[in-house]
Structures are given as C-alpha cells and as structure tokens.
Amino acid sequence: MNIKACIFDLDGVIVDTAKYHFIAWREIALQLGFEFTEQHNERLKGVSRMRSLDILLEVGGISLNATTKEVLAEQKNLNYLTYVLQITPNEILPGAKEFLLEIKKLGIKTALGSASKNAVTILNRLEITNLFDAIVDGTMVTKAKPDPEIFLKGAEMVNVNPANCIVFEDAEAGIEAAIAAGMKCVGVGSPEFLWNANWIIPDFKTLSLAKLYENI
Numbered sequence: 543m544n545i546k547a548c549i550f551d552l553d554g555v556i557v558d559t560a561k562y563h564f565i566a567w568r569e570i571a572l573q574l575g576f577e578f579t580e581q582h583n584e585r586l587k588g589v590s591r592m593r594s595l596d597i598l599l600e601v602g603g604i605s606l607n608a609t610t611k612e613v614l615a616e617q618k619n620l621n622y623l624t625y626v627l628q629i630t631p632n633e634i635l636p637g638a639k640e641f642l643l644e645i646k647k648l649g650i651k652t653a654l655g656s657a658s659k660n661a662v663t664i665l666n667r668l669e670i671t672n673l674f675d676a677i678v679d680g681t682m683v684t685k686a687k688p689d690p691e692i693f694l695k696g697a698e699m700v701n702v703n704p705a706n707c708i709v710f711e712d713a714e715a716g717i718e719a720a721i722a723a724g725m726k727c728v729g730v731g732s733p734e735f736l737w738n739a740n741w742i743i744p745d746f747k748t749l750s751l752a753k754l755y756e757n758i
C-alpha cells in the first residue's frame with residue numbers, strides 16, 4: 543500500500559478525554575439517581591453525544607422526551623467543557639505529536655476525523671491545530687461513526703483516495719467506519735476492543751512510518 547494520508551481520531555488517540563467524558567456523564571447519571579461505571583463508559587467511546595445519552599439512559603432504565611434529552615446533553619457538555627478548557631499540551635498522548643511531525647515532514651497528509659463537536663477547542667488547547675491539513679469534526683457531518691462519512695470527508699479534503707489512507711482509532715465504531723470507508727485501520731489501545739483493526743499498537747511511543755509500512 544502507498545500511504546498518502548493518515549487520518550486521526552482525537553479522543554483516545556491524540557488525547558485521553560474519555561476520563562473527562564466519564565466524569566461529566568457520571569454527574570448526569572447521579573442527578574438522575576443511578577450509578578454509571580467506567581465499564582459502562584466504554585460503550586460511549588467514539589459515539590456521538592446524543593447516542594451517548596441514549597446509552598446512558600438505557601443503563602439507568604430511564605426514558606425521557608426529546609426536549610429533556612437536549613437539556614441533559616447540553617448540561618453534560620457544560621460539565622465536560624469545565625475539564626476540557628483546562629487541558630494543556632502535556633496531555634498529548636506519548637509519541638503522537640512526534641509521529642505527526644515525522645509523517646508531515648515526509649510529505650504525508652494529515653487529517654483529523656473526530657465525532658466530537660469540541661475537537662477544535664481541544665486541538666487549540668493542545669496547540670497542535672496547525673499539524674493537521676484538514677479537520678473533520680462532529681459539527682461537519684450528518685452521520686456518526688460507524689458510518690464512514692467523517693473519514694471519507696477527511697480524505698476528500700486532503701485530496702487522497704481512500705485506498706491510500708490509514709485511520710488511527712481507539713473505538714470499535716471508528717474501526718468499523720474506517721473499514722466501511724475502504725481504508726486500512728490501526729487500532730490504538732487494548733486489543734480487547736480493537737480486534738477488527740489491521741494492526742494494533744498500544745500507543746505512538748515507538749511508532750515510525752517505516753514500522754507502519756512493515757505492519758500494515
């Protein structure tokens with residue numbers, strides 16, 4: 543395969559925001575009167591804000607109308623933003639920035655493909671917005687992962703054929719989206735949830751373009 547673009551998920555790949563999503567959602571669950579655990583939180587990775595709320599309500603066995611759901615989703619986001627607005631560049635996951643710099647230097651296009659509507663705020667906090675040739679976030683798509691729309695849009699924006707793109711993902715929904723887009727996918731994290739990926743890495747610490755070519 544000739545790699546011409548790398549498309550990165552944000553939450554769980556570039557930065558560990560899952561812990562902030564978890565705290566913010568848990569506050570909503572407590573408010574509704576039930577316990578939301580870290581294990582439940584695994585199901586929220588990579589899925590949209592509204593879908594996350596639906597899963598949370600399913601865990602609590604609660605059914606609410608659309609207006610109340612809008613209010614709760616907004617409230618969760620305000621909780622979440624109090625943490626996100628404190629993020630510093632130190633929170634970039636080990637090796638991620640170095641890998642981005644390496645591939646850019648070698649002429650490979652870089653794109654972000656995140657379900658988060660807060661993606662640009664987070665990239666700005668991390669001071670790495672300028673390392674991406676294209677940014678696709680949750681405000682720019684109509685269909686959430688596992689639909690391939692996010693990644694196909696990223697490929698189009700950097701003008702690269704999907705067959706020449708590699709996606710880096712930490713969530714099952716994201717891996718499915720990459721496969722549906724006709725792209726190769728590297729799972730970042732624990733093999734337990736990423737068995738569908740073409741190759742799994744624990745993190746970016748020792749990754750190089752040469753290693754990627756050897757394994758993909």
Ligand code: B16
Nearest residue numbers: 552553586587588591656657658659
């Ligand atoms: P927001 P990613 C996803 O980001 C998160 O993994 C997921 O847990 C979250 O619900 C979703 O963004 C929406 O986030 O509420 O900030 O719009 O992994 O696709 O970068």
Ligand code: MG
Nearest residue numbers: 551553554712
């Ligand atoms: Mg993710």
